[in-house]
Amino acid sequence: MKKFACVGLIALSLALFGCAEQEEKVKSEDSVEVETQEQEADGSTAEADVFEDGVDEEKFQKLLAAFPAKVPDKIATTSVPLTEMLHLLDITPIGVPTSSNPIPTYFDAVTRIGSPMAPDLEVISSLQTELIIGASSLQDSLDKALNGMNLQAAYLPTDSFEDLKLSFKVLGTYFGKEDKLNEVLQNIVGKEQELAKLAQGKELPSVMLVIGTSDDFMVMNDKSYLGSLVEKLGADNIAKSVLKTESTYSAINLEEIVVADPDMIFVLASGDHGANEDKFKQEVAKNSAWKQLSAYKNDKIHILDYSIFGVTSITNIDTALTTIADYFLE
Amino acid sequence: MIRTTRSRTIVLITFALTLIAAIVAIGIGSVHIAVPDILKTIFNGREEGVYTTIIWDIRLPRVLLALIIGANIAISGALLQAVMGNPLADPGLTGVTSGAAAFVLLIMLANPEYTHLIPIAAFVGGLLAATIVYALAWRRTGITPITIILSGVAVNALCGGVIGFLSILYSDRLPSAVQWLNGSLAAKGHASLQMIYVYAIIGWILSIFAIRKANIIRLGDQVAVNLGENVTRIRILLSILAVFLAAISVAAIGMIGFVGLIVPHMARLLVGSDYKYMLPMSMAMGAIVLLLADTGGRTLFAPLDIPAGILMAVIGGPYFLYLMRKRAF
Numbered sequence: 001m002k003k004f005a006c007v008g009l010i011a012l013s014l015a016l017f018g019c020a021e022q023e024e025k026v027k028s029e030d031s032v033e034v035e036t037q038e039q040e041a042d043g044s045t046a047e048a049d050v051f052e053d054g055v056d057e058e059k060f061q062k063l064l065a066a067f068p069a070k071v072p073d074k075i076a077t078t079s080v081p082l083t084e085m086l087h088l089l090d091i092t093p094i095g096v097p098t099s100s101n102p103i104p105t106y107f108d109a110v111t112r113i114g115s116p117m118a119p120d121l122e123v124i125s126s127l128q129t130e131l132i133i134g135a136s137s138l139q140d141s142l143d144k145a146l147n148g149m150n151l152q153a154a155y156l157p158t159d160s161f162e163d164l165k166l167s168f169k170v171l172g173t174y175f176g177k178e179d180k181l182n183e184v185l186q187n188i189v190g191k192e193q194e195l196a197k198l199a200q201g202k203e204l205p206s207v208m209l210v211i212g213t214s215d216d217f218m219v220m221n222d223k224s225y226l227g228s229l230v231e232k233l234g235a236d237n238i239a240k241s242v243l244k245t246e247s248t249y250s251a252i253n254l255e256e257i258v259v260a261d262p263d264m265i266f267v268l269a270s271g272d273h274g275a276n277e278d279k280f281k282q283e284v285a286k287n288s289a290w291k292q293l294s295a296y297k298n299d300k301i302h303i304l305d306y307s308i309f310g311v312t313s314i315t316n317i318d319t320a321l322t323t324i325a326d327y328f329l330e
Numbered sequence: 331m332i333r334t335t336r337s338r339t340i341v342l343i344t345f346a347l348t349l350i351a352a353i354v355a356i357g358i359g360s361v362h363i364a365v366p367d368i369l370k371t372i373f374n375g376r377e378e379g380v381y382t383t384i385i386w387d388i389r390l391p392r393v394l395l396a397l398i399i400g401a402n403i404a405i406s407g408a409l410l411q412a413v414m415g416n417p418l419a420d421p422g423l424t425g426v427t428s429g430a431a432a433f434v435l436l437i438m439l440a441n442p443e444y445t446h447l448i449p450i451a452a453f454v455g456g457l458l459a460a461t462i463v464y465a466l467a468w469r470r471t472g473i474t475p476i477t478i479i480l481s482g483v484a485v486n487a488l489c490g491g492v493i494g495f496l497s498i499l500y501s502d503r504l505p506s507a508v509q510w511l512n513g514s515l516a517a518k519g520h521a522s523l524q525m526i527y528v529y530a531i532i533g534w535i536l537s538i539f540a541i542r543k544a545n546i547i548r549l550g551d552q553v554a555v556n557l558g559e560n561v562t563r564i565r566i567l568l569s570i571l572a573v574f575l576a577a578i579s580v581a582a583i584g585m586i587g588f589v590g591l592i593v594p595h596m597a598r599l600l601v602g603s604d605y606k607y608m609l610p611m612s613m614a615m616g617a618i619v620l621l622l623a624d625t626g627g628r629t630l631f632a633p634l635d636i637p638a639g640i641l642m643a644v645i646g647g648p649y650f651l652y653l654m655r656k657r658a659f
Contacts, residue, residue, distance in 0.1 A: 100502060212506040215517045243633050251509055253360035254517050255384045256633040269506075286521035289387040292380075310502065 072130035079135040081158040089177040160228030204235040205263035214283040218249040225312045265295040337601040344614040355625045360632035391523045396624040397617040402575040404616020407590025409572040412544035420590035421576035425485030429459020430580040432492040439500035452581035456573040510584035513639020533575045544605040588646025
């Protein structure tokens with residue numbers, strides 16, 4: 001009996017050792033494969049971590065903790081960028097905002113619950129909403145609007161490039177959609193790395209970001225969506241470096257702009273979404289101060305597509321980054 | 331005779347002060363430029379360089395615009411006060427400004443492809459608002475301060491509602507009208523100056539012809555009728571002129587409050603009620619007041635550019651209350 005037990009123990013030990021060795025071997029093969037893939041993607045032997053999403057872990061945990069412990073079935077959102085994220089994660093809310101900005105057509109049949117700032121409380125109640133998700137920038141007004149209602153609310157930032165990644169990660173994790181989440185984030189991170197590599201060793205221009213028209217405009221700093229894209233690509237935004245503006249949008253004296261003399265100007269022609277470069281340049285040509293700017297002389301005033309840059313959008317991040325990078329590296 | 335000579339001297343001194351204020355305003359700004367450099371830039375003419383751009387293309391047109399528009403609004407206020415026989419009548423309180431603004435905003439936000447029609451829209455909007463105020467405020471005994479205030483409040487509320495509605499409906503396009511909504515001369519260059527100066531000169535010339543008529547209706551309807559004047563026709567023509575001057579100003583830089591109210595009042599205190607002196611005095615003082623507001627706006631919080639309309643509201647509001655307290659109306 002003892003003999004059988006000894007043989008069994010030895011056999012079991014051998015079997016376990018064999019499995020462990022096999023597992024280690026498999027792991028080792030896996031990591032080699034990942035490393036190989038990384039090297040292929042990078043085209044270099046540098047140990048770049050393509051899966052590092054760059055999202056601030058502390059902020060992520062804090063935002064995630066603000067959501068209810070039990071994932072509700074009936075959720076509504078008051079934010080267009082967050083609606084788009086839910087669509088990417090294959091989550092169908094029961095209510096989406098009423099907005100002139102595009103809502104995914106897949107949600108055409110979903111109830112509109114009113115403006116992002118002041119949603120229709122009657123509609124929200126009638127839908128028996130369990131959780132409402134809004135943009136952090138509108139938290140104060142939304143909290144006031146929802147005061148007295150037995151409704152849970154969670155807020156996510158949507159103002160900048162990093163905000164979009166952070167909020168998307170929170171939503172993906174909370175709703176257990178890690179596969180979709182990783183797929184989208186990996187694409188974004190991949191694009192970031194690709195463009196960073198292209199910009200390596202190149203001198204990027206100083207940039208001014210303008211919203212409005214040539215005679216009624218405001219300058220945007222790095223807190224704006226467009227500003228965050230420019231910062232991500234590593235260019236110098238004069239609103240931050242020279243003009244030292246603290247607000248996202250600032251009415252800046254034209255004299256200061258002439259002195260700062262940015263190499264490149266990006267314009268969000270908000271007054272007329274259909275405005276094209278020619279039209280804007282005709283306006284600028286009437287103003288002799290604008291004509292003295294290097295960006296005008298060197299034909300470096302670019303009108304950006306409002307549908308891509310006017311509204312923060314995780315779907316458009318790839319196009320937005322590529323467009324800006326193309327201008328920088330042309 | 332002594333009063334006349336005194337009034338003439340005060341008017342001339344004020345015009346001289348306007349000139350000095352303009353020169354000083356060209357010298358100061360968001361970017362510091364030393365006096366020798368300013369003089370060199372001015373006397374060397376248009377040489378390439380940052381200082382040339384700042385002084386010739388930014389400050390000079392802006393200072394001239396402030397002078398012209400300040401003068402326009404003050405004349406408009408003075409004429410409306412004569413027409414309505416009421417010291418509270420100004421383009422702001424009578425709804426002319428907000429009427430013009432509502433129509434301009436309708437183009438700026440809803441139909442930006444028609445921006446070339448903004449001056450006409452401003453004129454039509456201002457005229458419509460003024461007509462409504464007249465219709466509401468008119469009583470058999472004339473227009474009393476209380477009726478003008480109440481009808482002005484009603485029309486301003488209506489136009490404010492339209493402006494608010496448009497702002498919400500086209501909130502994504504609002505950044506292109508933020509400065510304008512607050513009455514700003516920021517980034518206004520030679521093009522704006524060229525747009526307005528022809529209209530302004532026409533308005534000023536017509537104002538010279540309006541002096542005698544304004545003096546006649548100031549004496550009261552009965553006296554005017556006895557002098558063989560058609561009072562209604564005078565009122566309509568002077569009102570159209572006042573609306574025209576205010577509307578082209580709104581079209582150029584947006585809503586500027588209080589200039590049309592407090593400036594004619596100050597002018598009246600200094601040179602009396604004779605429009606021969608009061609009107610040019612209002613013109614010069616309006617120019618100085620708006621120039622001061624704009625220069626303050628572009629220098630006090632540099633590099634931020636605070637719209638002149640905001641500064642005028644901050645200064646004009648308390649002054650208006652002071653006048654009310656002094657029972658000046």
